[in-house]
Amino acid sequence: MNCKLVNLYNEGVGEVNLNPSIFSVNRESGKLILHDIVKWQLSKRRSGTHKTKGISDISGTTAKPYKQKRTGRARQGSLRSPQFRGGAVIFGPVVRDHAYSLNKKIRKLGFKIALSLKYSNGKLIILDNIHLNSSKTSEMKKCIDSFKFPSCSTLLIVADYDKSISLACSNLPRIDIIKPVGINVLDLLNHDYIILTVDVLSYLETRLL
Known part of the structure; x- marks a missing residue:
């Protein structure tokens, strides 16, 4: 051609x-x-550089906020949990390669x-x-x-x-x-x-x- x-x-x-x-x-x-x-x-x-902080990345106490029973409130294990202010993000993006x-x-x-x-x-x-x-x-x-x-x-x-x-x-x-x-x-x-x-x-x- x-x-x-x-x-x-x-x-x-x-x-x-x-x-x-x-x-x-x-x-x-x-x-x-x-x-x-x-x-x-x-x-x-x-780039894949987007990232949020997981619970292991949050600085804070590891102590239990209050006892498990007889408080009338929901049981909690950490103040770094996502339901608290300043807590972690669950299943958020992490640094990775998209290729x-x-x-x-x-x-x-x-x-x-x-x-x-x-x-x-x-x-x-x-x-x-x-x-x-x-x-x-x-x-x-x-x-x-x-x-x-x-x-x-x-x-x-x-x-x-x-x-x-x-x-x-x-x-x-x-x-x-x-x-x-x-x-x-x-x-x-x-x-x-x-x-x-x-x-x-x-x-x-x-x-x-």
Whole structure:
């Protein structure tokens, strides 16, 4: 399957062959797979540092407040119990890791489905290279404006870029630039358009096939 190859100014410079095993994957359960992967990624992001004090964390006396019987009141064993002011919290959150494992085959399939969705919707653009003559933001903005994107977010995936590219993109709103090693399903879905260079295609084939 062929795809138009353009330069930074959206001028056609030829065609590039895309692997259909990556960019043409259609599955009826694709939405469910993407949902599972997004949940898995968001769970890994959670810090898990929320915590409440249990009865062993409360400082206070360990003595029985009053005798067990013949007081006319309910029996009590500790003033650190949750029914008393300043007492513990029962079954409250504790520090823990929210991450869980997900099958590698499912992760690869979700990756392919996300890329296939972008390609089928015409929101995947292949660049020949990303070399700028200057590191000015205005120059990079001129290049992005040539694609005539609507007001939406764009993810730029470049295998190897220097500091000038990073500086040129840093002040542009809704433009993110990452290296191929950082590609993930959540970023692909969170951005409306995906722009990647030709050398990223070989990395994707190595990673997903």
